[in-house]
Amino acid sequence: MKKLILLMVLLLIPTMVIADSVTVKVGVVGENNEQWEQLIIPTLKEEGIEIELVKFSDYVVPNQALFDGEVDLNAFQHHNFLNNWNETHGGDLVAIADTLIAPLCVYSEKIKSIDELKEGDSIAIMNDPVNEARALRMLESNGLIKLREDTTELATVADIVENKLNLVFVEMEAALTASALHDPQIAAGFLNGTHARDAGYKNVDALLIEQYDPDNKDMQGIVNVIAAKKDRVDEPAFARIIEIYHSEEMRELFAEVYADIYLPAF
Numbered sequence: 001m002k003k004l005i006l007l008m009v010l011l012l013i014p015t016m017v018i019a020d021s022v023t024v025k026v027g028v029v030g031e032n033n034e035q036w037e038q039l040i041i042p043t044l045k046e047e048g049i050e051i052e053l054v055k056f057s058d059y060v061v062p063n064q065a066l067f068d069g070e071v072d073l074n075a076f077q078h079h080n081f082l083n084n085w086n087e088t089h090g091g092d093l094v095a096i097a098d099t100l101i102a103p104l105c106v107y108s109e110k111i112k113s114i115d116e117l118k119e120g121d122s123i124a125i126m127n128d129p130v131n132e133a134r135a136l137r138m139l140e141s142n143g144l145i146k147l148r149e150d151t152t153e154l155a156t157v158a159d160i161v162e163n164k165l166n167l168v169f170v171e172m173e174a175a176l177t178a179s180a181l182h183d184p185q186i187a188a189g190f191l192n193g194t195h196a197r198d199a200g201y202k203n204v205d206a207l208l209i210e211q212y213d214p215d216n217k218d219m220q221g222i223v224n225v226i227a228a229k230k231d232r233v234d235e236p237a238f239a240r241i242i243e244i245y246h247s248e249e250m251r252e253l254f255a256e257v258y259a260d261i262y263l264p265a266f
Helices: 002-020 034-045 062-067 079-089 129-141 174-180 193-198 217-222 236-245 248-257
Strands: 022-029 049-056 073-078 093-101 105-107 122-126 145-147 160-163 168-172 186-191 223-229
Touching: 022 062, 022 236, 034 049, 034 236, 034 248, 049 062, 049 236, 062 073, 062 079, 062 093, 062 223, 073 079, 079 093, 079 129, 079 217, 079 223, 093 236, 122 129, 122 174, 129 145, 129 186, 168 174, 174 186, 174 193, 186 193, 217 223, 223 236, 236 248
Parallel strands: 022 049, 022 073, 122 168, 122 186
Antiparallel strands: 073 223, 093 223, 105 186, 145 160
């Protein structure tokens, strides 16, 4: 009788695992997904949580896909970008966890120092409001341009009041600035961590690096996040993802894989 009961239990176990299994689709941008592929996915698979990475090539689609329910989470943007998207699209997406800091950098295939920029040189710059503003603030802090005193957080090239080298700003989608560096007409360009790493650049190669001060509350907006819809933030599978992302094992992975590219924000 005991053997029969044991056999019945063993037969039921696979069914129970399948019934309790969960699939979470996570929208990401680019190919820098080692934190998911090497740690989160294999760890949660053992618990019956399947993580499916849905890869996007730009910053335009992932939030709409999350809003429309095509993915369950996304992990590609910082607080400022998410907040701006919600404001302009009437969204209800929420940051459920901080992940990393990806400093904005200026790279070039033509010059070795920012001091080598010449009169009328062209600079490739992102065209989304948040990252364009970050780029312009970097140039202003390095004395290359001056913005209007009453400029809002979302500064644009139209807010430039002084441009001593008459630099030309070529605005484009963030995914395109890396390839623009090989354009003979582009002297330098802004890249963020994801696209820089995909293109083979590291922070040490940069002419300028955005300086992150963890004690400056005004800079908390550039911390990257995992985002979810407001009505789903308390799902247990999401909580487990956050626990693993904020683990000591993840810190070790960052030190090994993302050194000189990303900083952990946990």
